[in-house]
Amino acid sequence: MGRTHALCGAALLLCALLPVPGLSQQADVQSVALAGMMGNKALLVVNGSTPKSVAPGESHQGVKIVSITGDQAVIEQDGKRRTLRVGDAPVNSGGSTASAGRGTRITITESGGGHFMTAGQINGKAVQFMVDTGATSIAMGASDAERAGIKYQDGQPVRMSTANGTTTGYRIKLNSVRVGDVEVFDVDAVVIPQPMPFLLLGNSFLSRFQMKRENNLMTLDKRY
Known part of the structure; x- marks a missing residue:
């Protein structure tokens, strides 16, 4: 599977928001x-x-x-x-929070253009992920980190290269990351000051799973 681009523009975000033809609206x-x-x-x-x-x-x-x-x-x-x-x-659908995160398998459907998008949670806060097998760790913008209650400026400063040049990011540890009914703990991440349309789900999370892709489906089976 080819490397997913690390940062995507607003055009991709708008495409991701379009409805999928043939998808039932009464699922x-x-x-x-x-x-x-x-x-x-x-x-x-x-x-x-x-x-x-x-x-x-x-x-x-x-x-x-x-x-x-x-x-x-x-x-x-x-x-x-x-x-x-x-x-x-x-x-x-009953109005309560989703189940306890003890699952072991994640299935993600391709959203178009070879990208795999999925909803998730960081420290219990809802976020939107894009799978990025070329990213060393989870990456997020400062606004997403603040919304999740993360004091990212207490993390380790690191120099990073982005589409807009070199900037200072912060390496942090996330208490928990959840996708569907699967939750993992103590996950490395990096926070950058620039806003991002979605978070990158990188290898600090993906390496804990056995990955398999068939047609437009990606399956992640938890290893530890």
Whole structure:
């Protein structure tokens, strides 16, 4: 599998937000999370899929956005309403937080262009990952780190080369990283000051799994 680009532009992010042709909009909803806001639209993550921009009054896979206020959105699903906040852990269709993270297998569907996107959590806060087999560790922007409550400036300063030149990043240790029902602990990461459209899921996480790719599916089986 070729190396995924380390940093992607806004054009890729917009492409990732487009709906997948043929995908049922009434899929069985198991979890819902609010990944962020785009103007007057909410970035809704259903069942760990790629974020979808949804305006008030619109629905995505059976989840309707009722209203948006600041970093919160009121959703309606199966006739029930509840409030989601950016950064909160995904909730399941019963309204509780997702299960305990004791799983051992992650399956990710290709999002287009050879990229594998998935929703996840860092220290219990919802994030959006792109798998990057060429990245040494998980990489995130400073704003994502702050939203997850990470005091990244207490980490080890490191010089980094980015698309915009050389900058100072911070090497840190994440308490926990979760994708789906699989959670790992004490994961190396680096924080850069530039904003990033999503976090890079690098080898500090991936090396703990046996990776297999068949057609448009990537399977990660936990080794330790």
